[in-house]
Amino acid sequence: MQLTAGVYFYASPGGLDFSGEICSNTIILRGQKLVVIDPGRLDRLPGLLEKMVDDGLNPDDIDSVILTHSHPDHLEAAPELAARFGARLCLSSLERKFLQESSEIFYAKYQYPGPEVKFEVCEPGVASFPGLSFNIISTPGHTPGGLSIFWPEKKLLVTGDLFFPGTIGAINLFGGNPGELYKSVARLRDVGGVEMVLCGHGPALVDRDMVIQNYRALLAEIATKKAAGVL
Numbered sequence: 001m002q003l004t005a006g007v008y009f010y011a012s013p014g015g016l017d018f019s020g021e022i023c024s025n026t027i028i029l030r031g032q033k034l035v036v037i038d039p040g041r042l043d044r045l046p047g048l049l050e051k052m053v054d055d056g057l058n059p060d061d062i063d064s065v066i067l068t069h070s071h072p073d074h075l076e077a078a079p080e081l082a083a084r085f086g087a088r089l090c091l092s093s094l095e096r097k098f099l100q101e102s103s104e105i106f107y108a109k110y111q112y113p114g115p116e117v118k119f120e121v122c123e124p125g126v127a128s129f130p131g132l133s134f135n136i137i138s139t140p141g142h143t144p145g146g147l148s149i150f151w152p153e154k155k156l157l158v159t160g161d162l163f164f165p166g167t168i169g170a171i172n173l174f175g176g177n178p179g180e181l182y183k184s185v186a187r188l189r190d191v192g193g194v195e196m197v198l199c200g201h202g203p204a205l206v207d208r209d210m211v212i213q214n215y216r217a218l219l220a221e222i223a224t225k226k227a228a229g230v231l
């Protein structure tokens with residue numbers, strides 16, 4: 001569904017229930033072409049493409065795929081978008097390395113990208129795509145090379161699994177780092193003017209009050225976990 005002009009959000013039906021088959025939310029940014037953030041699981045791709053078409057988006061217009069991180073519930077469908085639509089696949093250099101290091105841990109039940117799949121490096125800073133310009137922010141903690149995306153024109157922040165509505169992301173998976181996650185949350189909280197936050201799982205935060213309330217909840221959770229020696 002379109003949330004605001006140029007911003008499309010496809011929520012995973014599982015929401016924040018991580019007990020079943022997990023798939024990430026997908027976010028699509030529209031300029032002259034389309035940038036897909038976290039296309040999700042391969043078996044969900046046909047449904048995603050149908051929804052895109054229903055919303056007037058042409059998959060042939062996909063220019064690039066940005067992966068907030070390399071977990072398969074976010075990345076598995078990306079190579080198919082490269083093969084079918086010629087999309088460039090982008091993730092951070094740290095995460096590209098982590099994808100290789102962690103394949104046996106995370107991809108046992110998923111399709112691991114073959115050697116023919118090329119991932120371009122997408123580093124922190126200003127990133128330009130056809131008709132689009134936004135900021136890539138380094139936000140490690142859930143994984144070593146996690147990225148978030150801030151689109152100032154839309155006051156939009158995309159966080160991957162760094163945090164969700166009401167809670168921080170998992171820190172106990174291989175490659176997770178509690179201290180880094182805390183610093184990354186603080187880094188995003190300092191990004192000014194955010195009025196919409198789209199996370200890797202769970203519902204959209206669609207106004208300034210929701211965004212502020214969510215940071216309050218996250219900071220309270222972090223403080224509790226720090227006091228308990230978890231962070």
Ligand SMILES: [Fe+2]
Pocket residue numbers: 069071142161
């Ligand atoms: Fe993840």
